[in-house]
Amino acid sequence: METALSQRAKKLQALLAEAYPEARCELDHRNAYELLVATILSAQCTDARVNQVTPAFFARFPDAHALAQAGQEEVEELIKSTGFYRNKAKALLGMAKALVERHGGEVPRDMEAMVKLPGVGRKTANVVLGTAYGLATGIVVDTHVARVSQRLGLTTAQDPEKIEQDLMALFPKNQWVALSHRLILHGRYVCKARKPACSSCRLAEICPRVGV
DNA sequence: ATCCCGAGGG
DNA sequence: CCCTCTGGAT
Numbered sequence: 714m715e716t717a718l719s720q721r722a723k724k725l726q727a728l729l730a731e732a733y734p735e736a737r738c739e740l741d742h743r744n745a746y747e748l749l750v751a752t753i754l755s756a757q758c759t760d761a762r763v764n765q766v767t768p769a770f771f772a773r774f775p776d777a778h779a780l781a782q783a784g785q786e787e788v789e790e791l792i793k794s795t796g797f798y799r800n801k802a803k804a805l806l807g808m809a810k811a812l813v814e815r816h817g818g819e820v821p822r823d824m825e826a827m828v829k830l831p832g833v834g835r836k837t838a839n840v841v842l843g844t845a846y847g848l849a850t851g852i853v854v855d856t857h858v859a860r861v862s863q864r865l866g867l868t869t870a871q872d873p874e875k876i877e878q879d880l881m882a883l884f885p886k887n888q889w890v891a892l893s894h895r896l897i898l899h900g901r902y903v904c905k906a907r908k909p910a911c912s913s914c915r916l917a918e919i920c921p922r923v924g925v
Numbered sequence: 926a927t928c929c930c931g932a933g934g935g
Numbered sequence: 936c937c938c939t940c941t942g943g944a945t
Contacts (some may be wrong), residue, residue: 755931796942797932891932906929
């Protein structure tokens, strides 16, 4: 049976694909380790700023083995401008050590192992598994995705886990990775928290907010 | 002056 | 369940 909501989901998928054909990740990265580091740094910070600090960071710490040897203060200095730098430095060091101890310095390819890494939650894990490895383990639910999904009426849930379940039920698995990127881009540039650009929104025709 | 918003800790 | 951590954007 085709519910009204799932038909809207199909329409949304088409509109998003037109609006964001590239479905790109804005964090610069060359492998799973770099994406994992960049994603941890991206909390409370723009991707553009993360991309300013990562070149020097990866030159100094090219892999988990190098990072695991680092001193907290040097890491803090390199990531200072991204905010939350003490928490992030601690998370990065713990994560690198866990990577070396438990995974031979490689980034694991499954959700269970990922979320056991210090500083890595479901959001970060979904970004890395989906984008670096092409594994659709779930849908990325950061606050952009949560906000857009709520505004579009795709979910009434507040809890990110519940939002993710609602979205996963609405979209085919082979769309999850691209959908995550597109919803993030849309939330970042159009369906913004503060001043949503509804007049130039490509999803306006299916948005309950427009015209109310 | 206020909001942004992920993960851990209390 | 709610608080905290931070610099930057608005």
